[in-house]
Amino acid sequence: MALISCQNCHKVFQKENYNTFVCNRCNHHVRKRAKHSLQISIALVICAILLYIPALMYPMMIITKLGLVKESTILAGVIDFIDDENFFIAGVIFFASIIIPIVKLTGLLMIFISLKVNIQMSNKTKVRILKFIEFIGKWSMIDIYVVAILASVVNYGEVFNIKGGIAATSFTLVVIITMIAAHRFDTRIIWDEGK
Ligand SMILES: [Zn+2]
Incomplete structure (x- = not known):
């Protein structure tokens, strides 16, 4: 007998064995374990850090103003918005594109490393951190929305227009890959070696 x-x-179901079955309440396919869950999530997190x-480093926005092309990275953009006294937009961009990704990536790394190396952290804390990372995941796209909205709204040809740069693509990939890493991780691994 096993409780799954x-x-x-x-x-919770009481089953004879660990075979895959379909949950009769939500139709979810319940599998014993996702294969290589930890390894794949670690690889995805490293990939996200590299991206x-x-x-x-590369421009997030390419702004053309009266024929002059100005490329602006995330940090330069934040500083520009502060200079223009748009503190709210500066804050949102700083939070969404610097704070959230760093919190997410270090949080995930910490959990994954704690499963290999002995770190003083309770399993409940680890699960809480994961839940939190999944929760804030959707908010980190704000920065991309800002660029996308600016690019579509601000377009007066050569006089004034804004386009997304290389950083916009890499940043989108960082967000998506981090979300997959967090979502794909089989949280049951945390409880394997009970503390
Ligand atoms: Zn279910």
């Missing part, structure tokens, strides 16, 4: 809980709705470098 549905990963999606958390209903975050071009996201910071």
